[in-house]
Amino acid sequence: MAFEYAPAPESRSVVDIAPSYGLFIDGEFRPAEDGKVFKTVSPSSEEVLSEVAQAGQSDVDAAVRAARKAFEKWSALPGSERAKYLFRIARIIQERSRELAVLESLDNGKPIRESRDADLPLVAAHFFYYAGWADKLGHAGFGADPKPLGVAGQVIPWNFPLLMLAWKIAPALACGNTVVLKPAETTPLSALFFADICRQAGLPKGVVNILTGDGSTGAALVAHPDVNKVAFTGSTEVGKAIARTVAGTGKKLTLELGGKAANIVFEDAPIDQAVEGIVNGIFFNQGHVCCAGSRLLVQESVQDELLEALKRRMSTLRVGDPLDKNTDIGAINSAEQLARIKSLADSGEAEGAQRWAPACELPSTGYWFAPTLFTGVSQAHRIAREEIFGPVLSVLTFRTPAEAVEKANNTPYGLSAGIWTEKGSRILWMADKLRAGVVWANTFNKFDPTSPFGGYKESGFGREGGRHGLEAYLNV
């Protein structure tokens, strides 16, 4: 008899989702002025979770006005006072982490194991970290008394809804700015719960405002004349549009965009751990990770051994119900994203790469894509050049370290890279030559609030996290 894991679902009853939510402006929830709403669904079941307001231009105006009004007092508070609020928010997040993890898995489709063990601890850690900076800004290397910028307009993606919110809001508030944040259209709920946390923490009205809506809401927010700072995480295409909007306005801009990271495995790599790193690099969060290791560059001398081990490991991945504690790969976030993944995977086959996926049964409702591997991929294939943003790995090979660097850098992106070798000097040599904002050695997709994160080239500019992350929210 085989060891079959019985279903182990996390309880949904720990989270109470209201049938509808308004916009969070000036410390109050209110409907959109024109009364428009849209539905948010659970991608694993297509069940409607709630109805949220669609913010229009007048709502954006009201939110920016509230933030502007709150800015005067908030920015004048001593850093140590702002820190108290941030520490309080961090603690409430920890206390409510189970509820928020379940909510995130429901709205986004990611496995509860990841929302519980990765997203939520990092969210709290980010607030704790920037809370610590709030009264030490004079020691951050930006002058004795650096000033905040004003109102920050922030637009975040659907892949890590609450974590991206933390990356945006924590440093902004620590530096004394006020914010208007727009969560992604498909994952608005955790930001609305965060609004409730702000109230619970007694945060002054108007310091944080949350506007739900689609792309038009985001466009109105970044174009608003009274916004001093724009921060965006998302696709390169939208990032370019925002850059055009903001150009010439004097708004400070940071963009964290797409990626096509190379995960480079040398013949002297710790093979078992490299396999784990490859799996974690591309299948973490269904591959909906801008820094995902979507291109595996493997040295030809270990190609067969590594691919066999990788396939064996992929066969043990458990795809299914995001709320089951034993699920490794959850649902694709939306029908639209699923269609994009399918079309790019099909192009891989059409262009001559070999497709492989382990036998796995996908649920009949919801949006699903099996973990997939392409071998025989060349630099010219679309699946080697375009960001798929799904659980699809393209395998390329190299012969020498110089060739590895050349291929790794041969992309319009430059967000992250991974190096797998037991040879320390080679790690340093490679890291020096790779044009990527983050270079991981013998690990992948490791995040920490103390470490700056950001891109080269079409992956964007500006850094989030660490001391560097303060610069984006200070007038320096």
Add this chain to the structure above:
Amino acid sequence: MQTPGPITPAYSPQAAERLASMADVTASDAALRRFLHGLPGVDAVGLEGRAATLGTRSIKTTAKAYAIDLAISMIDLTTLEGADTPGKVRALCAKGVNPDPTDRTTPKVAAICVYPDMVKTAKEALDGSGIHVASVATAFPAGRAALPVKLADTADAVAAGADEIDMVIDRGAFLSGRYMQVFEEIKAVKAACARPDGSAAHLKVIFENGELATYDNIRRVSWLSMLAGADFIKTSTGKVAVNATPPNTLLMLEAVRDFRDATGVQVGVKPAGGIRTTKDAIKYLVMVNETLGEQWLTPDWFRFGASSLLNDLLMQRQKLSTGRYSGPDYVTVD
């Protein structure tokens, strides 16, 4: 690597022929050293991370019931104390045969593990039960004795009826790089496990991971022992500060998997020491399941060296069947 033909158990006579295909790597001290040092390195952070992630698997209801019974059936119920007496050993044997007197559907344990001088007592007490007698040998736990003494220790336990021998390697020789000496010693002990009728006691080779200290060493000694003919590889004696841990056991599971892929010979794994709770035991079974698969999920290929683990498993088993937690007075002390 492709599996070369059908799988051969390490204890079968055909295993030696299979191992002959690897004879070149054990032909000389230099060849053995080159081979062991050429094995892929182990990244400690990654290994420990993987073991921790597997430890988050949530094993509930039917899966838990299956895992508890499987774990009970894999226990080498152990008493290795200076104060052991025939009475104590007989009591432990009775417990092994019938772990829960209130529930006769409880599986029996795999083996009773004792010092060599208690083998005869245990063998008599277990007569007809199907439970094996395992004996530690080779100057357990330090292994600091001359080879003839170790071989005599082994032969004595086998002659007294031991079905399985748990030997310790010479950690001093291994740490000073005398790999061939360790290899030859394991071969000699394996030879001493032979019985006059041509059969042989199964050989478990104890590494004492806590003393080898690095994961690279544990991978090397795993291959060395398997090449020398180990039927089982075992983490530790239970007598030092660090015994079985999820990462060091996971590493050994990876080694037996790779060894089977390379040679076609299947070797068992026994974590020992420090596994005291059902929760811990289930974590190990999950590691076996997701690293090696169901072929290793039997007492023939995976064992727990433990003493207090059994009672925790029994209490959890009672909880599953009655819905209530009992207490230590509702399971027998031994």
